[in-house]
Amino acid sequence: MDMQKIGKFLAELRKGNNLTQDELGERLGVTNKTVSRWENGNYLPPVEMLQLLSRLYDVSINELLSGARLNDERYKEKAEEYIAVDLMKKSKAAKKRLIISIIVACMTILAGTAIILLPALLSAPIWLRIICIALSAVIIVLGISVCCVLTIDAGVYECPNCGEKFVPSMKDFIFGAHTFTKRKLRCPKCRKKSYCKKRLN
Ligand SMILES: [Zn+2]
Numbered sequence: 529m530d531m532q533k534i535g536k537f538l539a540e541l542r543k544g545n546n547l548t549q550d551e552l553g554e555r556l557g558v559t560n561k562t563v564s565r566w567e568n569g570n571y572l573p574p575v576e577m578l579q580l581l582s583r584l585y586d587v588s589i590n591e592l593l594s595g596a597r598l599n600d601e602r603y604k605e606k607a608e609e610y611i612a613v614d615l616m617k618k619s620k621a622a623k624k625r626l627i628i629s630i631i632v633a634c635m636t637i638l639a640g641t642a643i644i645l646l647p648a649l650l651s652a653p654i655w656l657r658i659i660c661i662a663l664s665a666v667i668i669v670l671g672i673s674v675c676c677v678l679t680i681d682a683g684v685y686e687c688p689n690c691g692e693k694f695v696p697s698m699k700d701f702i703f704g705a706h707t708f709t710k711r712k713l714r715c716p717k718c719r720k721k722s723y724c725k726k727r728l729n
Pocket residue numbers: 687688689690691692715716717718719720
């Protein structure tokens with residue numbers, strides 16, 4: 529996306545509608561400084577503002593993001609480009625969450641085992657060992673919950689029987705036996721329970 533071009537186009541559209549930066553800001557509920565930042569190409573207006581601008585100026589959001597009015601053919605091209613960019617962003621975010629959850633999982637396992645093992649190695653009194661075991665149980669449960677929340681919406685699972693892609697329920701997800709890339713889940717389409725492979729998009 530060419531921010532400068534978008535900004536210039538926004539300024540052109542505003543002038544074409546005989547609005548000052550102040551007047552436009554007032555209509556949209558933002559300051560004239562914000563409008564000026566958009567038009568200088570410093571910031572991209574947020575989605576809800578793009579929607580308002582597109583209605584106000586009678587252009588599509590696609591055209592706003594392209595920084596020009598588009599004919600039918602170019603329009604289609606650009607639409608596909610933005611959908612592709614959006615998909616890529618989502619897939620990247622999903623991968624990031626997956627990596628974070630793997631790190632959290634490793635740290636959880638390490639912390640849990642360290643707390644159980646240390647007092648035993650140091651021949652600590654029984655009460656201290658019990659506290660450590662309880663503590664490590666809490667750490668493990670917390671760590672697993674964080675991982676579940678992080679990974680449940682990171683991508684979908686694919687049924688090996690019918691190829692259906694689906695997002696499992698939280699309950700199935702938590703209690704399903706799993707490896708790093710597969711999880712035992714019931715397919716909502718063919719109802720068969722099997723190891724489904726994780727797909728990031
Ligand atoms: Zn299936």
